[in-house]
Amino acid sequence: MKGFVQPLEKQFFECPTLLLAEKLLGKILVRRMPDDLMLKGRIVETEAYLGYGDEACHAWRGKTERNGMMFAEPGRLYVYFTYGNHYMLNIVSEPEHTAGAVLLRALEPLEGESFMRERRGTSLATNLMSGPGKLTRAMAIDLGCNGRSLFGGEFSVEDAPELPEEAIGTSARVGITRSRDLPWRKFIIGNPHLSRGRVSG
DNA sequence: AGCGTGATCTTT
């Protein structure tokens, strides 16, 4: 059928976390809401977090109630609450029982913008989902979404053409104090919907 | 550059 896009399947997510952080750039996060409302955003900025050897990762000291979902199989959502205000959305990576996830830091709105504008209280497109807390707000993602699968219909990631190597930028991760030096942030160079972290490098 | 806001984790 024309216009019907197949969601990415499990195998896509079965790769090392850092590689997944890069492969997700340009792909489209989809949430199917009640009443035929579709929310879509192109992934333009990600960060990799690994349970082993990465002190910035919630799971670096082992499994707890909060970070438990990071140990699940690839392709599930890890959502957590922070700073008393914000939900952060991650896609779980690495095999089951191994902690890893890709934080989605910024999306470019593609569908459902009026819903997003209302939730965000702003109309500027580049301000709707240009940050990890903003995008969960815009897409109404909270702790109830923790553990949801990307293969169950409600949430999915749509395929899109692979980006050329030169379109992808790399930098240190934003807003962390430990393991600052690791260059595990990936983004689409020059995209206007990036987070406040940095726009080009 | 400063602060709100509250859960989680560490230290007493």
Added chain:
DNA sequence: AAGATCACGCTG
């Protein structure tokens, strides 16, 4: 039980 930390966003 108390204190520090925090993968942020907004105001100024």
